[in-house]
Amino acid sequence: MTKQKKLILQIIEKSHVHPTAEDIFKEARQHMPKIALGTVYRNLNSLVEDGLVRRVTTSGVPDRFDQVKVKHDHMVCRSCGQIKDVETDGILAQLKSLTGEDIISYELNAYYLCEACKSKEVNVNE
Numbered sequence: 127m128t129k130q131k132k133l134i135l136q137i138i139e140k141s142h143v144h145p146t147a148e149d150i151f152k153e154a155r156q157h158m159p160k161i162a163l164g165t166v167y168r169n170l171n172s173l174v175e176d177g178l179v180r181r182v183t184t185s186g187v188p189d190r191f192d193q194v195k196v197k198h199d200h201m202v203c204r205s206c207g208q209i210k211d212v213e214t215d216g217i218l219a220q221l222k223s224l225t226g227e228d229i230i231s232y233e234l235n236a237y238y239l240c241e242a243c244k245s246k247e248v249n250v251n252e
Contacts, residue, residue: 131169133157138179144190144200144209182209184235199234205243212236 127135137153138145145153151166170191173179182190182200187207192200198211214234221229239247 128169130154130158130161130165131172133161134166134169135173135178138173138191139193141193144182144192146188146190148188150191182235183233184209199236201236201238203240203243204237205239205246208240 133154134150137150141149143149147163147166147170150170151161151163154161154166170179170181174181174191178194180192180194182192184190184202184207190209192211197213199214199217201210201212202208217232217234218229221227221232
């Protein structure tokens with residue numbers, strides 16, 4: 127694994143905020159000032175293909191990246207785009223039961239309104 131790829135993986139594994147490629151690039155430049163944004167994108171794509179990193183795609187916002195050490199899914203605020211992890215034990219068994227198929231993988235993003243966005247809506251409607 128190249129030094130750049132290892133650094134990008136470490137940044138994602140240490141992050142608790144599901145960083146964008148731009149976030150990763152900014153952090154990587156603190157350690158490798160000459161790293162290019164294109165290098166970050168290429169390595170992110172490679173890490174996703176290798177199954178070492180997970181791409182979290184939601185409509186209207188840049189992709190975010192997440193570690194895959196612990197299987198989990200995501201809740202995404204429909205208003206501000208905040209992403210938080212949620213454990214969904216038993217989903218694979220339920221999908222197999224519903225479809226009769228062996229599920230290789232799946233992506234689940236549940237959408238909701240976070241507390242801050244709920245408060246904003248309440249204040250606007252008052």
